[in-house]
Amino acid sequence: xxxxxxxxxxxxxxxxxxxxxxxxxxxxxxxxxxxxxxxxxxxxxxxxxxxxxxxxxxxxxxxxxxxxxxxxxxxxxxxxxxxxxxxxxxxxxxxxxxxxxxxxxxxxxxxxxxxxxxxxxxxxxxxxxxxxxxxxxxxxxxxxxxxxxxxxxxxxxxxxxxxxxxxxxxxxxxxxxxxxxxxxxxxxxxxxxxxxxxxxxxxxxxxxxxxxxxxxxxxxxxxxxxxxxxxxxxxxxxxxxxxxxxxxxxxxxxxxxxxxxxxxxxxxxxxxxxxxxxxxxxxxxxxxxxxxxxxxxxxxxxxxxxxxxxxxxxxxxxxxxxxxxxxxxxxxxxxxxxxxxxx
Amino acid sequence: xxxxxxxxxxxxxxxxxxxxxxxxxxxxxxxxxxxxxxxxxxxxxxxxxxxxxxxxxxxxxxxxxxxxxxxxxxxxxxxxxxxxxxxxxxxxxxxxxxxxxxxxxxxxxxxxxxxxxxxxxxxxxxxxxxxxxxxxxxxxxxxxxxxxxxxxxxxxxxxxxxxxxxxxxxxxxxxxxxxxxxxxxxxxxxxxxxxxxxxxxxxxxxxxxxxxxxxxxxxxxxxxxxxxxxxxxxxxxxxxxxxxxxxxxxxxxxxxxxxxxxxxxxxxxxxxxxxxxxxxxxxxxxxxxxxxxxxxxxxxxxxxxxxxxxxxxxxxxxxxxxxxxxxxxxxxxxxxxxxxxxxxxxxx
Numbered sequence: 015x016x017x018x019x020x021x022x023x024x025x026x027x028x029x030x031x032x033x034x035x036x037x038x039x040x041x042x043x044x045x046x047x048x049x050x051x052x053x054x055x056x057x058x059x060x061x062x063x064x065x066x067x068x069x070x071x072x073x074x075x076x077x078x079x080x081x082x083x084x085x086x087x088x089x090x091x092x093x094x095x096x097x098x099x100x101x102x103x104x105x106x107x108x109x110x111x112x113x114x115x116x117x118x119x120x121x122x123x124x125x126x127x128x129x130x131x132x133x134x135x136x137x138x139x140x141x142x143x144x145x146x147x148x149x150x151x152x153x154x155x156x157x158x159x160x161x162x163x164x165x166x167x168x169x170x171x172x173x174x175x176x177x178x179x180x181x182x183x184x185x186x187x188x189x190x191x192x193x194x195x196x197x198x199x200x201x202x203x204x205x206x207x208x209x210x211x212x213x214x215x216x217x218x219x220x221x222x223x224x225x226x227x228x229x230x231x232x233x234x235x236x237x238x239x240x241x242x243x244x245x246x247x248x249x250x251x252x253x254x255x256x257x258x259x260x261x262x263x264x265x266x267x268x269x270x271x272x273x274x275x276x277x278x279x280x281x282x283x284x285x286x287x288x289x290x291x292x293x294x295x296x297x298x299x300x301x302x303x304x305x306x307x308x309x310x311x312x313x314x315x316x317x318x319x320x321x322x323x324x325x326x327x328x329x330x331x332x333x334x335x336x337x338x339x340x341x342x343x344x345x346x347x348x349x350x351x352x353x354x355x356x357x
Numbered sequence: 358x359x360x361x362x363x364x365x366x367x368x369x370x371x372x373x374x375x376x377x378x379x380x381x382x383x384x385x386x387x388x389x390x391x392x393x394x395x396x397x398x399x400x401x402x403x404x405x406x407x408x409x410x411x412x413x414x415x416x417x418x419x420x421x422x423x424x425x426x427x428x429x430x431x432x433x434x435x436x437x438x439x440x441x442x443x444x445x446x447x448x449x450x451x452x453x454x455x456x457x458x459x460x461x462x463x464x465x466x467x468x469x470x471x472x473x474x475x476x477x478x479x480x481x482x483x484x485x486x487x488x489x490x491x492x493x494x495x496x497x498x499x500x501x502x503x504x505x506x507x508x509x510x511x512x513x514x515x516x517x518x519x520x521x522x523x524x525x526x527x528x529x530x531x532x533x534x535x536x537x538x539x540x541x542x543x544x545x546x547x548x549x550x551x552x553x554x555x556x557x558x559x560x561x562x563x564x565x566x567x568x569x570x571x572x573x574x575x576x577x578x579x580x581x582x583x584x585x586x587x588x589x590x591x592x593x594x595x596x597x598x599x600x601x602x603x604x605x606x607x608x609x610x611x612x613x614x615x616x617x618x619x620x621x622x623x624x625x626x627x628x629x630x631x632x633x634x635x636x637x638x639x640x641x642x643x644x645x646x647x648x649x650x651x652x653x654x655x656x657x658x659x660x661x662x663x664x665x666x667x668x669x670x671x672x673x674x675x676x677x678x679x680x681x682x683x684x685x686x687x688x689x690x691x692x693x694x695x696x697x698x699x700x701x702x703x704x705x
Binding site: 072073180182210211212213214215216218219222237239240241243244263267277278280281282283284285286287288289290295297298300301 | 420421521535536537538565566567568569570571573574592593594595596597598599601618619622623632633634636637638640642643646647648649650653654
């Protein structure tokens with residue numbers, strides 16, 4: 015895959031043909047596997063130091079499973095995850111703990127991802143219980159206060175409980191926790207979608223500020239395309255467990271070539287009533303097919319207006335297509351400008 | 358669709374004669390709703406005013422806690438009271454104040470004249486009954502139809518909202534439908550008795566954008582077919598720009614700006630509207646900080662005196678910080694803004 019890093023920096027995280035299949039079983043005593051949900055089915059990504067890779071797609075496309083694979087909450091069925099030049103599947107359990115420090119996660123729902131019975135100080139300091147070597151015991155409170163301050167909360171609130179904070183503030187606590195171990199990579203799974211519009215902007219700004227100050231690399235998973243456009247350097251569009259198009263943010267938003275990306279972009283409502291008539295709506299028929307039984311060939315063909323015979327027989331590879339300079343997994347890739355999240 | 362003769366009682370007949378068909382379908386005047394909580398009275402709605410015109414779409418825009426859903430529930434008459442209490446105001450349906458009706462009349466209005474679509478379709482549908490049974494219930498209860506006839510009508514409705522193979526899916530349970538399909542079932546249910554007014558409370562918030570586009574398209578189509586009036590409750594400035602005719606922007610239970618959709622996006626007259634619009638990420642802002650509204654929305658048990666937005670407002674002067682709250686100034690013939698400094702806001 016040819017990808018041009020938009021900021022100079024070495025690759026810190028990469029996946030090679032990453033797959034996660036959840037078995038479907040039948041029977042109670044004599045369980046037998048009757049199939050598999052192919053949640054993530056052959057994903058290759060590269061993340062460079064200090065950059066943000068946006069991952070977009072609809073629910074069920076596998077973007078959250080991808081996030082869970084990257085932070086080690088799930089074990090891949092096949093494929094490799096490379097952190098710098100180490101293959102995570104070959105790392106011993108003891109070393110794994112050290113390696114994991116480098117890649118942390120911010121959860122989607124700030125209401126359920128914080129333990130209501132723990133104080134903010136305990137929540138943010140908990141990573142130090144698991145990794146005591148990071149900060150000596152004496153310095154922990156000071157470090158926790160520093161982290162609270164870093165995410166823009168009042169360090170004097172260290173002994174408060176999560177319910178005493180608003181949604182935006184709770185998400186800041188989640189971010190502080192993910193920063194505790196000085197990671198290089200943070201996987202953000204829908205970090206702002208549970209927040210109100212006026213609060214979303216505050217959290218997005220905070221994430222950008224932290225990236226500039228600490229040189230973090232983000233995997234930013236979201237379904238809100240305009241937020242992704244704002245924060246991401248490169249974007250990958252996922253459909254049914256596969257990446258269908260990837261490129262720098264401008265490639266995807268202004269020069270999109272895959273029909274699915276085009277439909278996705280055109281469906282985003284534009285906050286400008288004067289564009290109402292000028293918009294080129296691509297309304298997709300039906301729903302996303304089941305990942306337990308994906309269509310043959312191109313997985314998007316059942317909803318695609320360009321589909322031909324070849325789409326059912328031959329799976330399009332994610333390669334550069336004529337007339338465009340970023341990879342797209344469509345036999346009939348063709349640039350089309352959509353007034354979507356682009357204004 | 359064929360029209361059925363509703364089961365009419367005397368009180369229904371009396372109610373129907375009171376209606377003034379020249380009056381707008383819905384008008385809300387100075388509505389106040391309070392909730393009794395352990396930490397005092399929460400003022401959820403503090404003087405809500407709007408007029409819904411025939412065939413039009415009015416968006417009610419606001420963040421969580423701004424009182425938009427409470428307003429909708431007050432109109433529908435489905436507020437839990439206690440703890441909720443409507444302390445003041447009128448809700449006029451064709452000139453008749455709904456708040457003065459008997460419970461029985463209220464129930465008739467709810468089904469036949471005003472219907473509502475909820476945000477979370479899975480929890481709004483009953484999981485232990487089939488979709489066909491739940492749709493047919495409306496016809497059985499309100500039209501006195503037989504089970505079989507009601508079921509036939511349910512199939513028609515599912516067809517109407519474009520559920521493929523409606524006949525086969527009528528005996529499915531809600532969990533067997535996808536999110537978008539469930540929301541279609543909700544729409545079918547709301548439209549069953551051909552209401553004049555449809556209230557959609559965040560109808561697409563739980564859906565993906567491509568499904569959102571399908572559902573909003575369907576709603577718009579059905580609305581124009583039936584000349585329905587629609588109240589769309591949302592926090593999404595994009596959806597509003599796409600479908601609304603007029604907007605009420607709510608903050609702390611009050612309408613801070615009421616204007617036609619084009620005017621409000623081009624030249625907002627209230628600092629809160631302006632700040633909301635500025636906080637949307639734009640292409641030309643890439644790499645810069647997004648504009649933020651500093652601070653947090655007020656706690657409803659303790660709304661700041663004067664203008665509720667003043668602690669977060671960059672236009673605020675001393676007179677914004679003391680009661681009374683700013684009146685609704687006429688910005689134009691068809692728009693109002695509750696800000697002493699709307700002229701400065703609109704020019705800036």
